[in-house]
Amino acid sequence: MTSEPIRLGVVGLGRAFMLMLPTFRADQRIELVAAAAPREASRQAFENEFGGRAYETIEELCADPVVEAIYVATPHQMHRDHVIAAARAGKHVLVDKPLAISLEDGAAMVKACRDAGVHLIVGPSHSFDGPVVQAKRLIDEGAIGGVRMINAWNFTDFLYRPRRPEELDTSQGGGVVFSQGVHQIDIVRLLAGGRGRSVTAMTGKWDARRPTEGAYSALMTFEGGAFAAFTYSGYAHFDSDEWMDWTGELGHRKDPAQYGGARRALAKVASAQEEAALKTARTFGTGSEPPVADHHEHFGPIIICGDRGDLRLTPQGVHVYGDEERTFHSAAPVAVPRAEVADALFDAVRGDRPPAQTGAWGLASLEVCHAILQSAETGLPVDLRHQVSVTGEEGRDDRP
């Protein structure tokens, strides 16, 4: 494996790209060489900062021979076209979560990348967070015996952050199940081995002005007998970062006195257009900057119960509660935020060693999102058919 940096192109210079900026700026293993974005201001800012080429279209980006991998950071509904275009051009792909909105699209993307012989990685997601990776290692080393039960919760203001209209429409991939649930699902699957069996869930749509799922609770079973219960609420009331020492999702310090900020900001917005404009104001080239991470990113309190102990994740590391004593395993300090995502891309492209979060993995997590929505409709458990293990092994039925 050469240590030459990955020559990365990026499509989409919006919020997702913004949150990867600290990584791209600091990680020497990635060189941003090109971008594609519809906004002139974003393209200009990209060329100014990174010196590469910024195109108007994905086609031009895909045709750039310097680019060897493409980060697809466009809205969910564009993932399919952009990933398939990148794969057909022979580029490796890092695609933002969720893989796609429909399972059909997801399966087509997985197939396109397989056919083209390129790696497809679904990320970043919080399953790449340092303490999650650390917990996985502790589990693999036998720190708590077999994993039996996982509980995860996250109470945020997600639904009241500035949104584009489609982000509030479930049929277009909006709502917390697709955008947020997939983080919890990725984490829980990673820690429980990957292959879910069934999901029972309830969802909540409690604000008619934002008519998509803002909350859910799910109970999921896994091959081998483990189970997981996970809850999310994005209704901007209780904030579970209180149980993470007031460290926010991005590893940044949070001021509890700012309670209600998301709803207050939104109350000043008069229309869906104004709201979308407010979201655009947080994209690249506007002078907006992501918060500074003091600690690792996190996705709310997570407790893993095993035969001989529990693990609890924090933004600083992992608590191990054994039969006789409890110990705290500090995570390595955050030198480069989201370095784990850069690790994954580098190892896949240079070393041909893909991470757990492949396209097939992302399809399995997307299946769980749909199962949550379906179970909430029917009141019945939904059997899972597209599951893969952490090592990439396929489940009972991998056919779409």
Place this chain on the structure above:
Amino acid sequence: MTSEPIRLGVVGLGRAFMLMLPTFRADQRIELVAAAAPREASRQAFENEFGGRAYETIEELCADPVVEAIYVATPHQMHRDHVIAAARAGKHVLVDKPLAISLEDGAAMVKACRDAGVHLIVGPSHSFDGPVVQAKRLIDEGAIGGVRMINAWNFTDFLYRPRRPEELDTSQGGGVVFSQGVHQIDIVRLLAGGRGRSVTAMTGKWDARRPTEGAYSALMTFEGGAFAAFTYSGYAHFDSDEWMDWTGELGHRKDPAQYGGARRALAKVASAQEEAALKTARTFGTGSEPPVADHHEHFGPIIICGDRGDLRLTPQGVHVYGDEERTFHSAAPVAVPRAEVADALFDAVRGDRPPAQTGAWGLASLEVCHAILQSAETGLPVDLRHQVSVTGEEGRDDRP
């Protein structure tokens, strides 16, 4: 209503009675006038402290004309006989949770009390805790609009406290579902209106030396559309009292440095007999005393999501997270521990105003315990048929 104290008899002077001692000692509305217990030392201690009569058998206690109500504080499997005996003698009944082990027994007890025209109250349970009562009042006052989702968790060392053999045998009412689950179920039902529709759950039996359920996760739906997710683990690893400011279940201060104490104490025990003896050493008349409560009792973190806000319960009161601001509603200081249980008994017997936690209520909660066990076996949701509302209204089908 006269304000004359309730002349209470108690059957069983074990652990349950011990935990009610501070109430009986301090609450002027209850006068302990008699007891029944098999152990001579317990009877002697009772007569020494309370000056009443202590009998060897329930029959003698029931025949005592001074007694107007009986607190049944015997092990689960004796509840049926003791409650029916009390009812037939015309005594009102306070019976420790769970009402019974089987639904048939529970229904027979409810019927016996109805036929005798006596009140049947199932308590104490943590649904009587001050902050739970306070949260119910806030909900009734419209503080958060309609209740939509409840999450409750409790991670304790329950399974490793000293146990009699039947407490480790599910078929005899052992395990966390009957003993501990019923607390969570009572709380969740009280806050969601009472009438559950269905339950899906998974349970864990992870220690072959203590072969009963030590953990579960359940997802429950309610009439009106609310749902609840609740998890319990009694495996003595992570302790969720850390999220309750290190206040223990009984409202007492807890020292986190005592980690692993339950398992350590149990490791010194050589046999089931020795373990049962260790439990007996914590009963009345042995000099053992319950811990002193600084705060209200609690049953782990509980978050209630409503249309316009969330509530979070602590041993000191209730956080209200509204759309615009968060406020903390302090609970009244604990003058008499478990005064809410004395309230319920007094109001029922003197004022003919029963609490929510009647026999029919207790039967409905017991039904949920069985539903958890059944769903964990089958992997399917279990429809509920014996549910009653907080106001005592019966559900779709009240017939056993």
